[in-house]
Amino acid sequence: MASTHHKLIILGGGPAGLTAGLYAARSRMDHLLIEKGAEGGQVLLTDWIDNYPGFTDGISGFDLADKMAAHARRFDMNSMFGNVVSIDLSKPVKQLTLEDGASLSCDTLIICSGAHPRPLGIPGEKEFIGKGVSYCGTCDAPFYRNQHVAVVGGGNTAVQEAEHLTKFADKVTLIHRRDELRATKILQERAFDNPKIDFIWDSHVKEITGKDGVEQLQILNNEGKYSTLDVDGIFILIGVLPNNEMLPLEDLEADEGGFIPTDTETRTAVAGVMAAGDIRSKEVRQIINAAGEGATAVLAAEDYLTNLS
Ligand SMILES: Cc1cc2nc3c(=O)[nH]c(=O)nc-3n(C[C@H](O)[C@H](O)[C@H](O)COP(=O)(O)OP(=O)(O)OC[C@H]3O[C@@H](n4cnc5c(N)ncnc54)[C@H](O)[C@@H]3O)c2cc1C
Secondary structure (H helix, E strand, C coil), X not given: CCEEEEEEEEECCCHHHHHHHHHHHHCCCCEEEEECCCCXXXXXXXXXXXXXXXXXXXXXXXXXXXXXXXXXXXXXXXXEECCEEEEECCCCCEEEEECCCCEEEEXXXXXXXXXXECCCCCCCCCXXXXXXXXXXXXXXXXXXXXXXXXXXXXXXXXXXXXHHHCCCCCEEEEECCCCCCCCCHHHHHHHHHCCXXXXXXXXXXXXXXXXXCCCXXXXXXXXXXXXXXXXXXXXXXXXXXXXXXXXXXXXXXXXXXXXXXXCCCCECCCCCXXXXXXXXXXXXXXXXXXXXXXXXXXXXXXXXXXXXX
8 A cells, every 4th residue: 555654644534634735835935734524614604604714795605615615725735535534553654544445654643523513314404505594603603584483402411502692593493302401590591581592402303394494394393283383494513523533632632522632732631743724622723723723733744843853
């Protein structure tokens, strides 16, 4: 099998990886970015992005991904398609194995493998992503001005985002599978006091229906009774899952959710390994901070390489 060594390997081609690719290429480092799907990552899952600076009228997810990749290519970013299936960080030279058996190595690695929203896994969910199904209140709330939206979940994120949504929507119905919320008491109190938030307890959304976008939710309560709720959108906020199946989680001292802790410069517990973007252990997962961390990570990688030689 061919084996290729690079000073820097960037794992993942979402906003964090593409920004790292831009910075590495622009500073003429010997680098390689590996992406298993389409460059852009989760940005490709969203129809319209309204909160990335510089695009005053917003930009489609596809166009932003395309522009980020083209920007890095202007400086000759070196990239390949490949699915990294395992990583050995036990020695100073890091080893990566791809699904096709190819083996690659590097002196420094930036992990930008991202995350994905935990889905409900119900009919209608996939079909209506970007057409009323959202996994990010911070991103999509302004699209629901004066409308009725549902939020599914009972943790801090769901309750906080339900409150955020009331700044735009006329009505927010929070649907939870239990009879009490898991969110911290102060968040609960604020939600209970908010006249725009309604609650449906002990219930599961079983199906999302509509024509060109979300129109109704089919809800089943714990007593076996079905009901229909008319809504313009549904925010599924039941957690985020890290893309970490190929990572040596013990070496990286992953947190209990499987995300990778770093210092402020994105350095992980393993010397010469950085983590940037949604895979990092953190509270806010947005394109802007993924990109920022990708840039920081390259500077940390450069610093590591300078001290190596
Ligand atoms: C529906 C939706 C809407 C959103 N809307 C907005 C918004 O409007 N504004 C905003 O700021 N944020 C938004 N976000 C959040 C934003 O998309 C993420 O914070 C951002 O994409 C994170 O970038 P990342 O590079 O860290 O990870 P990702 O975007 O997750 O990219 C990771 C990349 O790594 C690749 N990868 C993973 N594992 C491997 C492997 N083993 N081998 C090779 N490649 C691998 C993946 O294929 C992927 O391309 C939204 C998220 C979702 C899900």
